[in-house]
Amino acid sequence: xxxxxxxxxxxxxxxxxxxxxxxxxxxxxxxxxxxxxxxxxxxxxxxxxxxxxxxxxxxxxxxxxxxxxxxxxxxxxxxxxxxxxxxxxxxxxxxxxxxxxxxxxxxxxxxxxxxxxxxxxxxxxxxxxxxxxxxxxxxxxxxxxxxxxxxxxxxxxxxxxxxxxxxxxxxxxxxxxxxxxxxxxxxxxxxxxxxxxxxxxxxxxxxxxxxxx
Amino acid sequence: xxxxxxxxxxxxxxxxxxxxxxxxxxxxxxxxxxxxxxxxxxxxxxxxxxxxxxxxxxxxxxxxxxxxxxxxxxxxxxxxxxxxxxxxxxxxxxxxxxxxxxxxxxxxxxxxxxxxxxxxxxxxxxxxxxxxxxxxxxxxxxxxxxxxxxxxxxxxxxxxxxxxxxxxxxxxxxxxxxxxxxxxxxxxxx
Numbered sequence: 579x580x581x582x583x584x585x586x587x588x589x590x591x592x593x594x595x596x597x598x599x600x601x602x603x604x605x606x607x608x609x610x611x612x613x614x615x616x617x618x619x620x621x622x623x624x625x626x627x628x629x630x631x632x633x634x635x636x637x638x639x640x641x642x643x644x645x646x647x648x649x650x651x652x653x654x655x656x657x658x659x660x661x662x663x664x665x666x667x668x669x670x671x672x673x674x675x676x677x678x679x680x681x682x683x684x685x686x687x688x689x690x691x692x693x694x695x696x697x698x699x700x701x702x703x704x705x706x707x708x709x710x711x712x713x714x715x716x717x718x719x720x721x722x723x724x725x726x727x728x729x730x731x732x733x734x735x736x737x738x739x740x741x742x743x744x745x746x747x748x749x750x751x752x753x754x755x756x757x758x759x760x761x762x763x764x765x766x767x768x769x770x771x772x773x774x775x776x777x778x779x780x781x782x783x784x785x786x787x788x789x790x791x
Numbered sequence: 792x793x794x795x796x797x798x799x800x801x802x803x804x805x806x807x808x809x810x811x812x813x814x815x816x817x818x819x820x821x822x823x824x825x826x827x828x829x830x831x832x833x834x835x836x837x838x839x840x841x842x843x844x845x846x847x848x849x850x851x852x853x854x855x856x857x858x859x860x861x862x863x864x865x866x867x868x869x870x871x872x873x874x875x876x877x878x879x880x881x882x883x884x885x886x887x888x889x890x891x892x893x894x895x896x897x898x899x900x901x902x903x904x905x906x907x908x909x910x911x912x913x914x915x916x917x918x919x920x921x922x923x924x925x926x927x928x929x930x931x932x933x934x935x936x937x938x939x940x941x942x943x944x945x946x947x948x949x950x951x952x953x954x955x956x957x958x959x960x961x962x963x964x965x966x967x968x969x970x971x972x973x974x975x976x977x978x979x980x981x
Contacts, residue, residue, distance in 0.1 A: 590964070
């Protein structure tokens with residue numbers, strides 16, 4: 579008798595669930611017993627009653643997808659377990675954005691650095707030497723020299739004018755050709771320093787030495 | 792038409808917590824609607840079932856993307872439409888060996904539905920229908936009114952309680968008793 583009552587209560591809860599009018603207790607009771615094939619059959623018939631009564635264009639009512647879908651879903655990893663992975667995947671776009679942001683920052687830093695270097699470098703050199711912009715000596719005195727071409731127009735920097743005027747004067751003096759020469763010189767200088775100190779080859783040299791000795 | 796977003800959302804939350812059986816209930820609730828929807832696009836009975844099944848599986852896999860901003864059925868409906876359209880396009884590519892414009896799949900007319908039922912299906916359906924209506928007509932007035940307002944007019948329990956001037960609990964009980972009576976007759980058929 580008690581069992582019948584419980585069964586009737588369960589079916590009443592199921593009826594409410596199928597109507598979308600269930601409370602948490604109804605849902606809990608139904609889901610706790612939904613492994614029971616009899617309860618599943620009752621649920622399908624309750625749904626069928628509504629679908630037939632509403633007389634919408636119904637598919638063949640002997641088609642039942644629930645078992646097929648359940649079979650596939652039961653092979654899937656548990657939702658609660660995969661949830662953390664999916665949440666992790668949701669934030670992967672941030673990784674992509676951060677990569678692009680880092681690349682953009684790097685490019686920006688290089689551009690700004692180049693701009694600052696371009697602005698500062700000749701002025702300092704010119705103020706210090708007060709005559710020529712660049713030395714024509716190689717880093718070690720014998721390496722091939724960069725051809726500087728003519729730079730007479732930067733020699734004559736007036737010393738009597740105030741620093742601001744000097745700066746403006748020097749800035750006007752630094753044309754593209756001089757800058758190009760300076761870059762060539764810097765590049766060669768860096769190469770020579772690397773070759774001389776072996777800094778550019780350091781990882782290989784260390785590896786060989788480590789293996790040999 | 793009353794919808795049931797609360798129960799659906801409750802079920803979805805349960806699925807997200809790892810209770811797979813809650814999704815079985817969602818499948819049972821919406822399988823006929825989805826089958827009917829998919830049969831608007833596909834005329835092969837087996838393909839309709841495959842696409843409807845795929846729809847539910849896609850929905851399950853994407854359930855974390857469902858935020859509950861719209862009703863679950865609305866979301867499921869979109870998945871079903873897209874799955875059916877993709878199926879149609881892939882089938883046409885296979886048979887014609889040409890590219891199909893996705894807009895072409897929009898030209899399906901809902902009045903021109905494919906009938907995927909066999910004559911046996913139609914007979915069976917008629918028999919089920921007749922059984923249901925016979926039982927309803929034999930029900931006491933209160934039960935018949937309650938089940939009719941719920942299933943045919945789509946009113947909520949609260950709306951039915953207003954119409955019938957009785958507590959919501961009574962409405963729930965009457966609907967359940969009406970269903971039980973129909974179910975007894977139907978169990979022999981289905």
